[in-house]
Amino acid sequence: xxxxxxxxxxxPDTGNRDWVIGxxxxxxxxxxxxxxxxxxxxxxxxxxxxxxxxxRRYRVHxxxxxxxxxxxxxxxxxxxxxxxxxxxLRGVLDGLDAWLLVVDTKxxxxxxxxxxxxxxxEELIQRITVTEVAxxxxxxxxxLPQLAAPGVAAHEVRRRTGIRVVYGPVRASDLAAFLxxxxxxxxxxxxxxxxxxxxxxxxxxxxxxxxxxxxxxMLVFFLGAGVGRHGYRLAMEQxxxxxxxxxxxxxxxxxxxxxxxxxxLGRSFAxxxxxxxxxxxxxxxxxTRYGLMEGVAVVLLGVAACSFLGLMFTGSTTYTSASGVRRxxxxxxxxxxxxxxxxxxxxxxxxxx
Amino acid sequence: MVYLKDVVTxxxxxxxxxxxxxxxxxxxxxxFVLEADKCRIVDRDACMECGACARNCPVNALWVKNxxxxxxxxxxxxxxxxxxxxxxxxxxxxxDPKAESPAEK
Ligand code: SF4
Ligand code: SF4
Numbered sequence: 084x085x086x087x088x089x090x091x092x093x094x095p096d097t098g099n100r101d102w103v104i105g106x107x108x109x110x111x112x113x114x115x116x117x118x119x120x121x122x123x124x125x126x127x128x129x130x131x132x133x134x135x136x137x138x139r140r141y142r143v144h145x146x147x148x149x150x151x152x153x154x155x156x157x158x159x160x161x162x163x164x165x166x167x168x169x170x171x172l173r174g175v176l177d178g179l180d181a182w183l184l185v186v187d188t189k190x191x192x193x194x195x196x197x198x199x200x201x202x203x204x205e206e207l208i209q210r211i212t213v214t215e216v217a218x219x220x221x222x223x224x225x226x227l228p229q230l231a232a233p234g235v236a237a238h239e240v241r242r243r244t245g246i247r248v249v250y251g252p253v254r255a256s257d258l259a260a261f262l263x264x265x266x267x268x269x270x271x272x273x274x275x276x277x278x279x280x281x282x283x284x285x286x287x288x289x290x291x292x293x294x295x296x297x298x299x300x301m302l303v304f305f306l307g308a309g310v311g312r313h314g315y316r317l318a319m320e321q322x323x324x325x326x327x328x329x330x331x332x333x334x335x336x337x338x339x340x341x342x343x344x345x346x347x348l349g350r351s352f353a354x355x356x357x358x359x360x361x362x363x364x365x366x367x368x369x370x371t372r373y374g375l376m377e378g379v380a381v382v383l384l385g386v387a388a389c390s391f392l393g394l395m396f397t398g399s400t401t402y403t404s405a406s407g408v409r410r411x412x413x414x415x416x417x418x419x420x421x422x423x424x425x426x427x428x429x430x431x432x433x434x435x436x
Numbered sequence: 437m438v439y440l441k442d443v444v445t446x447x448x449x450x451x452x453x454x455x456x457x458x459x460x461x462x463x464x465x466x467x468f469v470l471e472a473d474k475c476r477i478v479d480r481d482a483c484m485e486c487g488a489c490a491r492n493c494p495v496n497a498l499w500v501k502n503x504x505x506x507x508x509x510x511x512x513x514x515x516x517x518x519x520x521x522x523x524x525x526x527x528x529x530x531x532d533p534k535a536e537s538p539a540e541k
Binding site for chain 1: 437438439440441443444445458460461462463464465466482483484485486487488489491492494501502503504505506507508509510511
């Protein structure tokens with residue numbers, strides 16, 4: 084008998100499948116049994132994607148999998164085919180018997196995919212149909228990750244497939260407790276959090292993604308430093324200070340703002356970022372002993388840059404609404420642009436003194 | 437942590453609500469409570485407009501202009517560009533127009 088998954092026109096797994104540790108015989112064919120432990124390859128992969136390496140190709144084959152020795156009554160746990168989502172799920176199922184239904188989300192995690200519609204009602208129903216879940220696990224309840232809810236209409240799935248659907252907890256780590264409690268989630272299990280670790284988890288990807296921009300900005304200032312009353316020259320003696328200033332703001336905006344988020348004043352991210360910018364800019368002014376004009380320019384640029392980066396961080400949070408971000412963008416973006424222009428002009432003018 | 441005051445577009449039609457409790461199940465921010473078999477909004481500012489409640493309400497008693505609260509995504513779609521820059525296991529910013537459309541009514 085062949086593995087049903089191989090019939091589907093989807094992209095293959097990344098790398099090897101050393102997490103498949105056998106097969107489970109079912110009325111409709113063999114289903115791969117997966118390990119609940121991470122190999123060194125899984126660990127390495129998880130670290131790599133945090134640094135944006137191979138993130139877009141980190142996928143598993145959509146379809147049905149088994150953990151332990153599931154029966155027709157065992158729960159069916161749905162997840163995305165982003166390998167980190169899949170690994171996280173199987174990693175918490177040690178000692179449990181369950182079916183895993185991996186939905187084709189194009190290698191994107193559950194929440195993003197639900198927001199985009201790739202983890203949606205149609206895809207889920209299609210995956211239920213092609214994997215013949217209803218035959219394999221006839222008495223099962225489909226447990227969807229709660230964070231898939233923006234994309235899936237549970238009552239639609241029920242109506243069209245006949246399968247009972249419940250939403251599991253937000254975090255995979257609560258899943259075992261949820262199942263043991265007879266599929267009951269405590270209010271805490273239903274709440275999304277935003278811990279220090281959550282806030283810093285995206286920093287590496289952000290750093291990598293914005294690296295080119297930071298280098299470009301540094302180059303502009305390197306070249307700009309040479310203008311002056313006596314014509315143009317390469318002012319290389321200023322480069323270390325400029326580089327320090329650019330990287331200080333870059334790190335402050337991407338690491339410090341998220342880390343200190345709950346303690347920064349106000350609710351607006353542009354404002355929170357600006358507060359970090361004032362501190363960074365003033366620190367740089369003191370350290371470089373710039374004159375008044377250049378000092379004010381450094382603070383202005385720092386405030387504008389960190390405020391902008393703060394606003395950009397809204398995409399990584401778990402609680403900002405689109406309407407809120409739109410409102411912020413409307414007032415903050417013009418101010419940030421004005422700050423950059425004023426700061427840059429002041430900084431150039433300081434060269435003519 | 438709570439985001440800006442009085443900005444979200446969440447609407448609840450109390451007369452239509454049948455008190456099934458599905459919105460309490462899917463909302464990641466505890467926006468709703470069930471009282472006397474009717475749903476009530478208790479923490480409106482905590483709503484992140486994810487659209488989960490509106491999509492899963494069986495009688496369309498909820499409405500929200502759902503979207504992703506991400507500056508990059510909003511700017512990108514404002515300039516007609518597409519992007520996807522998702523964080524791990526977190527909210528993400530997707531300039532995908534689909535993520536910006538109002539929840540199905
Ligand atoms: S849109 Fe999302 S966060 Fe807002 S009330 Fe509905 S489920 Fe809760
Ligand atoms: S999901 Fe709809 S019908 Fe059910 S409690 Fe919420 S508002 Fe009422």
